[in-house]
Amino acid sequence: MTETEFQRDCFLIALADIKGKHVNMFELGAGWGRMCLTLAGAIDYGVIPLTPVSYRCLAVEGEPAHYQWAKEHFEIQDINCCTVVHGAVADKNGSCRFPVDASPNSCYGQAVHGLMRSRKIPGIRSLYSLITKKTIKIPMFTVDQLIQTYEFDHVDIIQMDVQGAEYKVMLGAAEAIRNDVIDYLLISVHQRELNDALRQLLSPKFDLIVNIYPNSVGTVDGFAPIKCHDGIQLYKRKDM
Secondary structure: OOOOOOHHHHHHHHHHOOOOOOOEEEOOOOOOHHHHHHHHHHHHOOOOOOOOOEEEEEEEEEOHHHHHHHHHHHOOOOOOEEEEOEEEEEOOOOOEEEEEOOOOOOOOOOOOOOOOOOOOOOHHHHHHHHHHEEEEEEEOOHHHHHHHHHOOOOOEEEEEEEOHHHHHEEEEEEEHHHOOOOEEEEEEEEEEHHHHHHHHHHHOEEEEEEEEOEEEEEEEOOOOEEEEEEEEEEEEEOOO
């Protein structure tokens, strides 16, 4: 099976495990809001047996066209409990440069300049974007700041696809993690070393349920082999 199919199944399994009547979700690096729409469809149309009957979503996306698409998708589907934020997520609040492609319909995987954990200098693509001025300045938030600003008292699921900034995003969620505010983390991992770094960082508070490395074929009991480009990690908070 594809990583997209398996990621969706991981998300639905986590959702089905929630015992409360309401779900709060963050989708970070949301693109056009696919996972928020999956949550809305699962609850509004009852595609799988669930306890939750209501939800609230926060979707954060840096690329301006995809940000607008997410807003339009929620409006067209009459989903009023999903907020879309134009910005990036990292380990500090402020601003950053984000690449803008001439054809956003075919361009996915943009990375915020300077947030790729393993790079000490910008890559060729980043340098080209900077030189040709194909970047925009956007706000940058921590998870802790998003929780405070948008007044979430709890976040049941955080799903992120942040193109190499996964570790920094988790550093920016330190207060929420320390206070048991987050229950599940579904992370697309973009460098092999980040699988191990994230596991070490999160292990005091979370159990690692799924751990598949980038560019590999993963095996998980009950599933067909999973062909992954991005890695996939699923965490569940301890003592739940």
